[in-house]
Amino acid sequence: MQLVPISVDSIRIAHPLPFPLMDKDGVLIAKRGYVVPSREDLLEYSGRNGGLFIDVADSEAHHKAYVERLQTMVREDKAIGEIASTKLSLSRDVERFEEPPERLDWLDLQFQANALALESQPEYFLQRLDKLSAQLQQNCQDMADGTLFALMYLSASDSRMYSATHGMLVATMCQLAARDVLKWPQHEVDVLCRAALTMNIGMSQVQDQLALQKEPPTAAQRKIIDEHAQRSVHALERLGIDSQDWLDVVRNHHQQIPGPLSTRSPSERMTRLIQRADMFAAKLAPRASRHPIAPASAMQSCYFDENRQVDEAGAALIKAVGVYPPGTFVRLVNDETAVVVRRGANTTMPKAAVLLNRQGMPTVEHTIRDTSQREHRVASSVAYREVRVRLYLNRMLALTLPGAIPVRMAP
Structure with a gap:
């Protein structure tokens, strides 16, 4: 102990x-x-x-x-x-233990994102947002697989603070696609991240309620949902935001306009990327009233546009995070059940840690499988609710690092 x-x-x-x-x-x-x-x-x-x-x-x-x-x-x-x-505080003394408190760092980021919707003072709002955006971007730079794992896992396993987690996941996916695939300039990545984190600020409390609510939205809730993009713009303007690109992206982030990115203005390109990532993340997340769809199915739905053509923004997202992003669950062809811990060279061939053996029993050790190998290929996605294994996020995040060794489960 x-x-x-x-x-x-x-x-x-x-x-x-x-x-x-x-x-x-x-x-x-x-x-x-x-x-x-x-x-x-x-x-x-x-x-x-x-x-x-x-x-x-x-x-x-x-x-x-x-x-x-x-x-x-x-x-x-x-x-x-x-x-x-x-204070949460598994205090600073926890650093002397061999298991670092990454789980607590992600809780802190969740709460920072959640607090943005409650902030009414412009100077504090921008300070909070700059700090959160910078931390997310740094995490994506230093440990992209771990960042994806944490946010995908939190989205699937915990519906509380839904709006905050959703915004962080969309921001992370978008900045990886913009930075690593589309090669957008840094100032556009900065605007993109801030827009993703604030796109739903006009309905964050309603979003959190709906994630836990079994009944359909009430008429009042539906009105807020329908008006939330403009409500978010008004909220940002009251908080002193005057960047036209930022405000335009938030205002239009539900627009569905197919076509290439090259013919669009910077704000229109950012809008399209956020729209595709927002759709993917929303399909992934569980609700009290419905189950999420499999991550691979959600990802593929953003790959094709409204005309059933390959969507440039959706394709960039898939190239950036993979068809099976870190934090999602898969069944391998050898009947093992695993959780993806690192992206692979191919979007369909990630590295995955085994959770259940072929007999469906929890494994003592989370052996890492390279799914590019024929005997360990991914056969299908698995819904989070079907994997009845308790995971400790701080332990699993260690497996997202290059060269990670298998982690033994606690007895």
Whole structure:
């Protein structure tokens, strides 16, 4: 058992604990399901026992509890400063453990993206957006496969903060296609990323509600959906955004105009790329009211335009991220089930880590398969809901790095 420290602020008072709490020596303080009556009691437990600790294997439950706490604060209309100061903290001491807290970094990015829709002060909005955009672009530069894996996995596995995750996924796909395939100048990539992150700012709360709502949209929700592009433009203008290209992309990001990119203005090219990526990501994401479609099917639907011709923007996206992007699940011809961890030289031949063996049993070790080899080719996509294996994102991200070795599953 590996212990990691957690912050008092990350625990919900008067709610059942989703994980056991321990002291620094691993002695149980409170079992799973115990209801901490007050913050004062929690501070007393922490002070008396040298801090609060959990098993690293419970970090997923800790993450979900933290997200629920943030969402409760948003619903209660707490001040932005109070929400932003709430700490997740598997604290800095976690760096001394062999498993880095990448899962927590992605939670932080999710919350940064989510907070954009709540910001009303222009100077703070632009600061938040610049920081988030720069971090996403840096992640794409340093670890493109890991960035895709994290966002694809979060889109498939967690519908909370849907609008934030969706925007980050679209921004990531678009900047990889623009930078690596279409070779657009950096200033266009910057505008593209910011437009993707803010295209739905006029309906982010409704998007989050619909991701969890089993009923069809109400008339009021439908009105917001229909008007969201213009509502987003108005919101951006109120926040001081005056870039005409940026505003035009947000205003027109649902336009479906087929044809080559070369005949379009810069904002029209960016609009088309975002439209195709937005469509793909929306089909991928689960809803309470429906299941997502297979990633390969979603990707292929953006490859052809409205006239059933090859779409230049869609083709660039597929070349950039692959038919089976990192973070998606596949079945191999040898009947193993795996998760894609790295793109391959060919868009249909990625590297994948085995999760289930031929008998459908979880593997002890996540062996990496090169699907360009005949015996390990991809046979089909597999929906996330069909893969009943618990994944730890911080462990899986290690496999997205070149030269990664198989990861042993925790007993």
